[in-house]
Amino acid sequence: MPSPKPIRNGIFPKVSERSMSFTGKSGASPATEKLRRPKTVPDLRSAARNGVVSPTSEEMKPKKLTKVLLNVTIQGSVGIVHVIINPELTVKDLISATVKQYVKEGRRPMISCSNFDDFDLHYSQFSLESLEREEKIAELGSRNFFLCKKKQEVAETAASSSMSSCSKQAEKAAQLGSPCPPWLKFMSFLF
Structure with a gap:
């Protein structure tokens, strides 16, 4: 396949003649490479002179959620x-x-x-x-x-009055004179 630029006297073409993808440089001068970019930060003083009004405090408030x-x-x-x-x-x-x-x-x-x-x-x-x-x-x-x-409070009060705690049951057993199991004697903190 023939090359697009002929080789002169066995010398390879100059860098400016090579393709841009090969060297990453273009043959154009740096002055022409500059891109004109728009101003992203407005000049606030000139905006006030031209009659542009800044947003009011109501417009700057965050919007309320609707849903x-x-x-x-x-x-x-x-x-x-x-x-x-x-x-x-x-x-x-x-x-x-x-x-x-x-x-x-x-x-x-x-x-x-x-x-x-x-x-x-x-x-x-x-x-x-x-x-x-x-x-x-x-x-x-x-x-x-x-x-x-929801738990039924009426049912809870009836159940709590019919059932008593373990310590109350142990007190009733002690008052009735029933023999106490030996392990219960060591648990005086229940009475």
Whole structure:
């Protein structure tokens, strides 16, 4: 294959005659290589003179969120329920929206959405305190929650009155005069 430039007298062509991809240099002078770039930083003084107005403080404020994506895990269910809700709504509204979304998706175990007051919302499954129903979602500081059935306080008080603690049972046994097991004598801190 013939070369594009003939070799003169056995001498290779000059660097300026070689291809640009071979040497990485072009044959053009450095003055012509400069690219004209636009100004990226505006001159603020000239903008004020030309009548351009800077943005107002209202325009510089961050915009408020209109919707928030929350992840709610429901006790006994596999996976999380994604709920998109307004951050100005309350925890009670989040509970109702979550239960409605859960029923709409047809998840199992099935739950009834007749009474939303039967559910409590927690930060996690390990959190003991439930969230206040009137608290706004934007003030919670989290986007992951845990929803579980509310414990029946009436059933708990009845169960606690019928069942007594181990120390009370040991006291009753001691008062009735029943023989105490030998290992219980060493545990005086129970009485």
